[in-house]
Amino acid sequence: MKINRKFLIILLLTVTVSVMASATILKSEKEERYVNLKVLPKNISSKDLQKIMVDDFEDGLGVACNFCHAADKNTGQLDFASDAKPEKEIARSMMRMTIGINKKYFKIKHPMIGTEALTVTCNTCHNGVAFPDGH
Numbered sequence: 760m761k762i763n764r765k766f767l768i769i770l771l772l773t774v775t776v777s778v779m780a781s782a783t784i785l786k787s788e789k790e791e792r793y794v795n796l797k798v799l800p801k802n803i804s805s806k807d808l809q810k811i812m813v814d815d816f817e818d819g820l821g822v823a824c825n826f827c828h829a830a831d832k833n834t835g836q837l838d839f840a841s842d843a844k845p846e847k848e849i850a851r852s853m854m855r856m857t858i859g860i861n862k863k864y865f866k867i868k869h870p871m872i873g874t875e876a877l878t879v880t881c882n883t884c885h886n887g888v889a890f891p892d893g894h
């Protein structure tokens with residue numbers, strides 16, 4: 760009787776550990792898709808990320824991807840993970856500001872760029888132009 764209980768506990772622990780291990784593997788595979796996210800959630804789906812880049816950033820500012828993303832010198836293709844263009848870091852700081860405005864002045868609990876919960880978005884100020892102050 761006693762041995763059986765011990766065996767069961769060991770079996771249960773083994774199963775738990777292997778389930779946790781495979782969950783960790785799945786999680787890290789998902790997180791490794793994007794390598795340089797500092798404001799957006801690291802495990803964001805590609806659908807959600809694309810939507811932000813196109814609807815909020817491209818359309819919101821009236822620019823193309825290369826306004827913020829630098830091209831790789833060798834391939835000429837846009838290197839989305841690179842921080843070589845200063846506009847990308849400015850965009851990050853605008854994202855933090857936008858999150859802050861929603862949190863502080865509109866009392867939104869967990870504001871994140873691209874979610875329906877936001878009251879103030881990039882478009883609230885930009886409305887399709889990169890320099891809303893007329894520069």
Ligand code: HEC
Nearest residue numbers: 793794795796797798799812816824827839840847850851
């Ligand atoms: C207004 C600036 C801006 C524009 C325009 C823009 N992006 Fe981005 N993009 C960013 C910023 C900022 C990040 C990093 C976000 C973070 O740090 O959380 C990013 C991150 C990304 C990433 C993730 C890269 C990685 O591995 O970390 C991809 C992919 C991407 N953008 C694709 C695009 C595409 C495709 C377009 C055009 C349709 C586009 N972006 C337009 C600012 C921009």
Ligand code: HEC
Nearest residue numbers: 816846849850853854857872880881884889890891892894
């Ligand atoms: C509260 C108003 C406001 C909000 C919200 C806002 N912006 Fe801006 N943004 C501005 C103003 C004003 C400028 C022009 C600043 C200047 O001329 O130096 C600007 C300029 C920029 C620039 C160009 C900077 C440069 O000097 O090249 C980028 C890129 C940008 N914003 C990205 C964003 C993104 C992405 C969002 C949403 C996450 C956003 N902004 C939300 C007001 C805002």
